[in-house]
Amino acid sequence: MAKKQSQKDLTTEEKIKEAASKVFQKKGFSGTRTRDIAEEAGLNLALINYYFRSKQKLFEIIMAEKLSSFFMDFIPLLLSEDSSPEEKVRLVSENYINLLLENPDLPVFVMSAVHNNPKHFANIVKGAELIQDAPLVAQLKKINPNMKFEHFFMNLMALCIFPFIIRPAISLISKPIRKNFETLMQERIELIPMWMQQMVKQK
Amino acid sequence: MAKKQSQKDLTTEEKIKEAASKVFQKKGFSGTRTRDIAEEAGLNLALINYYFRSKQKLFEIIMAEKLSSFFMDFIPLLLSEDSSPEEKVRLVSENYINLLLENPDLPVFVMSAVHNNPKHFANIVKGAELIQDAPLVAQLKKINPNMKFEHFFMNLMALCIFPFIIRPAISLISKPIRKNFETLMQERIELIPMWMQQMVKQK
DNA sequence: GTCTATACAAAGATAGAC
């Protein structure tokens, strides 16, 4: 009944996805050979084509899953009734930045995949519609009736995620600024809620 | 003497770069076949290999150029002595957003290229070092001695660029929010300077 | 020095045996 199985006792299909996810994230789409995935999974090359129609399809399936959890995870946080806007923003920043610190390549990986195939965003639209009626929107409107919540959400995401996208640059520059990337992001966990609060109050 | 030539009177090398830039932006690196580029340029396939060593090299050269102008263009704006921080931020937002509205795929294109090959950022480091000593930093410190300028620059970039990265999602969602992407970005040209000003004042 | 035609090799996809 349970699809979850212990370590080595995975379906062939799951083994492929596991291996593919690993190799894709390390080498990108074009850098990955289906032969690499087969080897990583300890399986025959042809099985990849048997279970998934093509390298592209396999990639898209993995993307859709990653993307889904990537955006969906924070929707419950925003939907909560009994926390203040400040608390919600703080929760989102903290959870996201910590999640991304553990998977720093995820944003670029996901974003470029989506760019090549926007339909991956299909699931996300539902999430966006949920947010429209979230208590948070009402709470924000109460603080500032002019608040434009589409900018609010976009800015919150931007401030959390964008640094990971330009991380290669930050690492290069981090010598002059004498701070490593992780430290910078830890600071932002504290700073983002404050910035967001200012934004809401304004105008 | 002038390397710039009119329309159809381009060097073979320039024709290839022109065509490649177009096709790469449309189809991404792996989606582009060297044969597509040759066809787009109206040239023989082998010329790509003759002028540039490989598809990869050609891609990197185009990337380096795009990236360079992408980040370098706004450094002079920040270096100016005789404008206020507010004016500088306003100029950067306006110029960038308008530039990107004309090349909306550029950010994802550049970002994923850089992600695959961080050395493309080499030129940018120089720019970052220039910024360290920019009058703007002094101006900001005067307003708020605690201002962390690395966050300031990162936030300014994030607020301008990030929306373009998630543009496919915004387009899907734009039905519920009844605004198209361009309108949203025009609003941001006005809003970003205000948000940034709040950030500087705070703490 | 430029360009055309063609050959070659790597890698994704598939047919068919088991």
Added chain:
DNA sequence: GTCTATCTTTGTATAGAC
């Protein structure tokens, strides 16, 4: 469901015409 052998596409290299 899995594997072997094969086909096809595509990046790369070369030989030779102009």
